[in-house]
Amino acid sequence: MNISERSVNRPVTVIILVAACVLFGFLSLDRIGLDLLPELNLPMAAVVTIYPNADPETVEGLVTVPIERALRSVRNIKDVTSTSMENVSFCFCEFNWGSDLGAAQEDMRVKIDTMKHQLPEGTQNPIVTLLDPSQIPMMMVTVGMPGDAGDVTRVTQELVKPAVERVGGVAGVSISGGADRIISVEYDREKLVESGLSPFLLQQLITFQNLSVPAGVIVDEGVRYQTRVGAKFTSADEIADLAIGLKTPSQSPEGIGGFLGLSFLMPTFLTIGDVAKVQETFDEAEGYTRVNGKPAVVMHVYKQSGENTVTVARQVRDAMERLGEEHSDIEIEYVFDQSVFITNSIASLAENAGIGALLAVAVLFLFLRHLGSTLLVAVSMPLSIIFAFVMMYAFKLTVNLLTLGGLALGVGMVVDNSIVVLENIFRRQELGDSPRTAAIEGTAEVSRAITASTLTTIAVFLPVVFIQSMAGHIFKDLAMTVTFSLLASLAVALTVLPLMASFFVRVSDSYIEQARRDESRKESLGGIYDKMLNWALANRWLVLGVIGAVLVVAIFSFPRLGTELLKPMDMGRVDISLRLPSGTP
Known part of the structure; x- marks a missing residue:
């Protein structure tokens, strides 16, 4: 008992399985991510090192070269490039595709830690990061x-x-x-000198007072309290009122007056506001x-x-x-x-795929001239796409331009198996078989042929999945989507279509008579083809010469074609850049 016979003999089981797949398909579609392109994990990492107040030549000699030397010993490293700029060193590492980037990043950190002592004093700790397109x-x-x-x-x-x-x-x-928002402290040099202070000491006084450090835990009646010492400034007034010393007699206008002339016993504190102008302003x-x-x-x-x-x-x-x-x-x-x-691009692609499916159904009806059969083939297309969504969700693919492109490419292919099966079922009914027998025997006769044809097409796309390069990672989603849709179409053609054909496909005597009348049209088309073939055989050298000329033109045109990974996309906006002369404020 073959698979088509089992499907026809167990209609309830097939209907339940189809309903379950349709349900899972809609649930999967709701959960599949939506993005412009497939997610890429580029095998690249960068090491960023800051060396303040250093010119590019010094950065290259003292920072970039030692780091490059250390990174070249990292496992699975393919290439190391660097850029030295004022105050900053960039080292970019490219790894082989398929490398464990987490382990590579950890290996890079270990190499950097072992050579940090070679870096000049004042160099900040190098930062190791992976390049993520997201x-x-x-x-x-x-x-x-x-x-x-x-x-x-x-x-x-x-x-x-x-x-x-x-x-x-x-x-x-x-x-x-x-x-x-910043707080500006503009000191008066003369007042600082008169107070015995320096700009550096003033900076240190402000810095040490702008601290808040943990001071331990206090336990009171079973309750733990976290304590801190100090506080950070929150306004310009707090900084202006910060005491930094005592005023000299010349800075105290009260002299020795005051209550009972005893003010000289009450010290007057010198604040930052006395020697500097403190105000809240905004950074440039x-x-x-x-x-x-x-x-x-x-x-x-x-x-x-x-x-x-x-x-x-x-x-x-x-x-x-x-x-x-x-x-x-x-x-x-x-x-x-x-x-x-993303939404506009995918909606446009989905709309074009839908139009393509409608055109495929229209062309199919033009040749079959049977509404029921055309509808059966038309139903096989959405079923195959829905089944493909289930497998896309299982393999964690997203709906993007490439997966939708794969589905659009598969729309024209998924009907092939159904058309072959349905045509053979028609032929068996025309020979006198009952609808049930025609569905079983007609599908069994072509099952091996359509299986081999489907697997041959899959064999073209499947190797793309194993390409270890950027192109392989980008087009892997397209190859997998086409594979899923073709496998789904094969399953529909061998199971669902025979079942539906056994119930809904009936070749009546009127249809047979109409088919016989259409034979004259087919013969006229065949006659046109016979004339063209006879002319080509009679002028074989001319035909071969034209083919050769076209081949030569194609060979010479190929090197002149542009080469790029992805075609530039119209984002629907206009950006204007204006470069001003150097030194323009």
């Missing part, structure tokens, strides 16, 4: 409001940024273009951002690795809307949002 900002948001840049920065840091960071899936938020901004003519701050929102970009972006927008309702003076503008481009 750390590209998924959103760029501008925050504006009435007031100066300092007010906008304060509101962004105190209200907007915490609201976004609380959203699930957000890894972090960075702010650029703002003016941070590195750039300027304007939204609709008002000062604004740019926020870069980063998502956690593996999170759904569209879902996280939607939650961020919801948080922004709630914040805008609570604070009407805050204006939010979205400069860049990956989710919008």
